């Protein structure tokens with residue numbers, strides 16, 4: 331079942347998503363969370379930091395898995411997703427460094443299979459994902475699972491779509507955007523017990539409407555979410571504008 335919640339704007343959507351994370355942590359302090367990067371989750375992370383500082387929301391017993399990473403890209407590169415998640419959220423809350431699991435964008439090609447298998451093993455050892463938050467790409471990608479990614483795919487190295495690289499070009503300044511990424515697979519994503527998709531802004535209105543209307547198909551990874559029993563779409567009004575009701 332896919333539920334839809336709509337906030338007035340991106341900040342309101344961020345607060346709604348923060349509410350889901352907070353409930354997950356209060357229900358089960360040792361919750362296993364999977365978290366995305368991108369512009370969309372910034373208000374969510376701001377709100378979680380605020381709730382940690384002002385209301386004692388604690389991540390101390392939780393585990394966090396980053397959804398994806400560029401490859402090859404040094405972990406300390408300003409555009410690495412590891413750095414993003416630390417700067418936006420994890421450096422400001424009480425999660426122990428050892429409970430943050432991130433795919434290593436600095437790994438050598440020959441080590442990638444081992445890196446991805448170790449990530450899946452860490453996930454299994456943690457008991458699987460309780461709450462997974464996702465953004466959605468303009469082409470319907472989830473994490474770095476671009477159109478055509480296999481629905482049972484596991485964590486692996488993938489080639490990035492040209493649209494994805496073009497969108498990232500501004501962030502990288504003049505530097506070349508990596509051609510590959512490491513990503514949690516769609517199979518891994520769909521095994522999460524609860525999934526929250528966060529989308530805001532008019533630019534996402536078409537792809538959100540399409541993902542919610544099209545028959546589930548690998549050509550549109552986000553449409554596969556409709557086969558999951560517990561998915562919640564948290565949108566702002568602009569991103570919800572084209573949904574058929």
Ligand code: GLP
Pocket residue numbers: 366367368369370371397398464465466467468472473474494
């Ligand atoms: C990137 C990330 C995705 C993210 C998407 C949307 O490609 N790999 O995990 O969901 O972009 O980003 P934004 O929120 O900036 O639109």
